[in-house]
Amino acid sequence: MCMVCIAFASWVLKTANPQVGDAWKAVLLANVSALSAIQYLRRYVRVEAATGDTEQPEP
Known part of the structure; x- marks a missing residue:
């Protein structure tokens, strides 16, 4: 989506x-498309960080 x-x-x-x-x-x-992509990426990174904090990898 973002790359598109x-x-x-x-x-x-x-x-x-x-x-x-x-x-x-x-x-x-073009600016609206780029801003939309940036907003999507920020939201995606935030969600990934939130789910990544709760799951601890086992050694």
Whole structure:
């Protein structure tokens, strides 16, 4: 999910034409996708850290 959002944001920025007046829409879409991916990663890391603390690996 996260990698898809980052890849989509990268693709949008590469294919956007900066001379067109609507380029801000592509940039906005890319930023929203990137922020969504970052938020998802932070939530995933938090959940993994919470579940990892309760389980102790046995030697």
